[in-house]
Amino acid sequence: MPETHSDIINKVKEGDTQAFKIISDELKDKAFSLAMKILKNKEDAEDTVQESFIKLFKSMSAGKFEERSKLSTYFYSIVYNTAVDNYKKLKSQRFSIISIDVDDSGFEEGDDLVKKYYESEIDKNIYEQSHETSTDKQTAENEVERMVNNYISSIPEQYSVILTMFYINDLSHDEISEILKLPLGTVKNRLFRAKARLKDLILKKFSEEEILQYV
């Protein structure tokens, strides 16, 4: 019978580090996906996730985690806060021009979701015109996938963080709202808007019939 999180927490409290490995194996990639959306750098994101796991371990060992929320929700809130702290530290250390800003206070809702997408598409289209002429099903599927990847990598992190929390970390709207300290309506609106814009982009390039063939 697989161990529950409560069993694992009790084992960690008793000093069993191998029990903690089960949790780390379960959550590491999902946490890393979230940290990457904020830090945009593999090494910094891995450091952040490790730091977060150590915070979780200390908290569990000391009995500070009282299981009032799900372990994963508690952990992702640690990851988010640690990533934002590290982002601020790194930003001030590197003096680099970073176009994103994790701080939501200055962010204005708008239809800027596809601006960067179109900018990056111009270069790709030039490349594709000279290399790609096939229109078979596999190529079209790859093209849709590429469009999604390009879209995800070009949207502001105010959207990508929420999308990651929803699709990867399996957090509910309420949990996302609580972790990000944003109104519930804003969270729902950003999720809807991000997905609707992606649909819009895809349907501009492919007909409904074509898309429904891949579904």
Next chain:
Amino acid sequence: MSDLNSIFNSMNEGEKKNFDSYLDKLMSKSLSEEVSGEFTSELMKRIEIEREFAREDIKTSRIARYIIGVFVTILAVIAVAFAFSLKVNDTGKDAGIFNYALERFSGMIESISMFISSNLGFGFSFQTGIILLVIMACVFLFSFADKVIFRKGYK
């Protein structure tokens, strides 16, 4: 947004659902990332180090508490002994071991005072010795209290 709605309105419910789940699948795939191969081994090493630090902290605070306890007990015993000795001296009765200890301590302070006086040019009395002893005790107590009680609260 209205164009988008008109496109989706033309799809039937089943198609919308299928298209949505297809997009959800693609988005999940695109959003997900994987840590490097050494991540877990590195993490477990760091966890072991943290555990070692935690064990050392517990050991240090236990020793510190023990030392404070012993020192406070000694101070209390000395204070009681002095008080008892002074009270016995008042009544003129023989104070036995307490009076003997007091005389020895007083004698030790005097000899140290004479030694310092002859070598450095200044000396101090029995009262000065007591004051220095109390100051040392305060500094000692504060440094341990700072480590064991106050700093512990910040963690």
